[in-house]
Amino acid sequence: MCGIIGYVGKKNSVPYIIDGLKKLEYRGYDSAGISILQDGHLITVRAVGKVAELEKATLLANPQGQSGIGHTRWATHGKPCEENSHPHRDCSGDLVVVHNGIIENFLTLREKLSALGHKFKSETDTEVIAHLIEENLKTAPGQTNQERLFNAVRKTNGEISGAYAYGVLWAQTPDFLIGVKNQSPMVVGLGKNENFLASDVPAFLKHTNKVLFLEDGEMVTLTSKGVTLFGKDGQEKPFKPTKITWDQKTAEKGGYEHFMLKEIYDQPQAIEDTLRTAQTDFGKLVGLKMGDLRALQNVHIVACGTAYHAGLVAKYYIENFAGIPVTVDLASEYKYRTVPRTPHTLAVAVSQSGETADTIGAVRKAQELGFKTLAICNVLGSTITRVCDGTFYTHCGPEISVASTKAFTSQLTSLYVLALFLGKANGNISATVFNKLYKELLTLSKYMAETVKIEYDVRHITKKVYKAPHFLFLGRNVNFPIALEGALKLKEVSYRSAEGFAAGEIKHGPISIIEKGTPTIVLMPPDELFEKMLSACQECRARGAFVIAVTTQEGAQKAKDCIDKAIVVPYAGEFLQPILNVVALQFFAYWTAKRLGCDIDQPRNLAKSVTVE
Structure with missing residues (x-):
């Protein structure tokens, strides 16, 4: 720090x-x-x-x-x-x-x-x-x-x-x-x-x-x-x-008022740059033998903060595409809990800076257990890249704002690539399916370029709710970790109380904190869980919540009677959608903090890189 x-x-x-x-x-x-x-x-x-x-x-x-x-x-x-x-x-x-x-x-x-x-x-x-x-x-x-x-x-x-x-x-x-x-x-x-x-x-x-x-x-x-x-x-x-x-110049604001805002707008290019390097042989790219990747039976993901949320999303990616069981740990917990010495295990450390002390410690523990280690990192030559057996670099350039934005979406993109290549290596997905999915992935930067255009709409919505003392974020399946990230981002830069939940859990306690006017941001792409998300919206509104849906144009039309406002994003498919949805939450956090007059790029009590325990 x-x-x-x-x-x-x-x-x-x-x-x-x-x-x-x-x-x-x-x-x-x-x-x-x-x-x-x-x-x-x-x-x-x-x-x-x-x-x-x-x-x-x-x-x-x-x-x-x-x-x-x-x-x-x-x-x-x-x-x-x-x-x-x-x-x-x-x-x-x-x-x-x-x-x-x-x-x-x-x-x-x-x-x-x-x-x-x-x-x-x-x-x-x-x-x-x-x-x-x-x-x-x-x-x-x-x-x-x-x-x-x-x-x-x-x-x-x-x-x-x-x-x-x-x-x-x-x-x-x-x-x-x-x-x-x-x-x-x-x-x-x-x-x-x-x-x-x-x-x-x-x-x-x-x-x-x-x-x-x-x-x-x-x-x-x-x-x-x-x-x-x-x-x-x-x-x-x-x-x-x-x-x-x-x-x-890359590290300068480029005309934006804050680095955080600039870095939100950097995301289409960051994703494109990250994917540009991923089109080579994956094993060669990350410095790991394809035979080791092919033989994997377990994946452990260790990370802190926003990177931990990227790891939670990656669990859905890897288990779906590669069929490999995944555990996701906060690095500070992984270091000190009893981790079984399972064979053919890959420990994946996710860190923007590559200097996070807890994550480095978790990697060293994984290596002591005999696990192969892979870093998902943004900083060339950082400690974690030198400690791990292999590294997949996120090429998003320097991220100056303490609150991570483009590093997070680049991490998600990299972890998606990892899931696809693991699935291809072990035969869980065919070459035909891999090529189709990878081709879809290459369109992500285009969708992201469309998504960053929603700033004005989000800015307008925050004017109605920014003074609220407490915020809720809800999501399901692969969007549940995005709800957690949205709550974290709002807390980091606006100092407002915010919590993220799996939408199916609201009746198990969280619904009790909803009061009249409580802003409730609901991630609800038009997928197989859309109807269940509609029910969650209705339950929250019945208790006075001000419901804001992050959805597509189709979803906004179907949900219009169950929500108060909609933030409309493009639809990129079930597993790519979280990478777009989080942009709405980044803008939401930014504009809430700006309206409250907070120090957006350097929030109180926080540091970009936590280099001590």
Whole structure:
């Protein structure tokens, strides 16, 4: 969740650091800070709140220096305040650390360091890193200060435990920055006479698209002249940079008021780009042997939040097309429950960022059980793509808004592809049926382009209901998870209470919360369950609900006497329909939040990527 940016080069580092922190705001944070090496001394500025507050404070302090680091903090140890903000200093004030993750043994280390005379100024786990490096510098070997710092940091890594990525800047080593990675994201940007250290690529993408993704246990040193990578054994190792193919403009709003709105409209292209890569041999594409896919007897899907809802939809896809039993788990639950060691099992991890701590942990557990693992992910070189046996990339570009939209529909599209290929591999569907279904899938982006035109209709409907204190979302079969997603999306960006239910369950309790005027959004495509959804509409209206149907033109006509309003979407078929239906709910959440004056792209208390448990 926290954001890290470091710079070493020939120019004043302050604009690079501040701009990088702004690019990382989507990760979620409550405070920010910056340290600049100026004339042999570190100048540190910190502020609670948005990066804009830090920028004001930095302008007043006016630091100037060619090396610097910055950080946006999401509180895990200690309340949000200036004292707990990063960068954190050692006793001398000559060494600073920025850190993403959790140091699990920080209390033990803090007691040990306090006994040695170290004075702590914050409640955070991060500060122990700075003091531990300071302590280790006293005995670190090396002929130069750079060598001593490197060895002190390496010794520190052996003493701390947990998930962490951190950067170190020392006043005694100008033009020198160290980065460390262990189970939290850390990348390096390779520029000309300047180099960058960051927790995510957007922090420096406007300056370079050449990237080095660090692996767990690796360290890196940066100077203005170059970058050196070191393995777990402390030995230098060669590396080949990755070239990022999307540019900074892709991450800009493109004229839309909010990133969330832009990303809803990005969905036709995102789906088209995702499908473009899927037309090759599937086994080769994802890096798994077709024989292993053909032999599968079980599929476990692990994910969190919106990605979990994509997994719930995928259960319907895979069981229908491939005939393989599927379990879907919240990754945080999968990690700690007893999972039977079943043969021929594929664990599918769904994650937009590829850095979600719980999902990575679930993958590692699956691998310990001997399962093959496949990532459905959007970020090239992310941790989960390196941990899993294979990866199917969703090519939807950077998703900046905290509330996921285009990543979700791209995940659904990818999981649909997975289901089709698994069905083809094990013979559950014939080649003829596969070709027919895949041809239909290739029309999805066209249908999506039609669907995003419904914004005005949804906008008009939200005007009638946005002040309601509570919302219900109902769906059945493959649309039930979409009801859950609609409720989550509304909660995320509007802070309104919302719940999603399987429509058949409303008489088993949920109907009791319906009052006069309760907005009830019902997903009801004209399928075999349409009549049952009509009954649900009637039951809700009889108790005063304001019923809004998400359906087709045909469905709206048939349901006109049982609903109050209809949001009409194209019909793409039973199993593709959820991918279109969710667009209506994305617009509904967006316009409700906008009318309520909420911070849509950066909702309170939320982060784009949850990189700690």
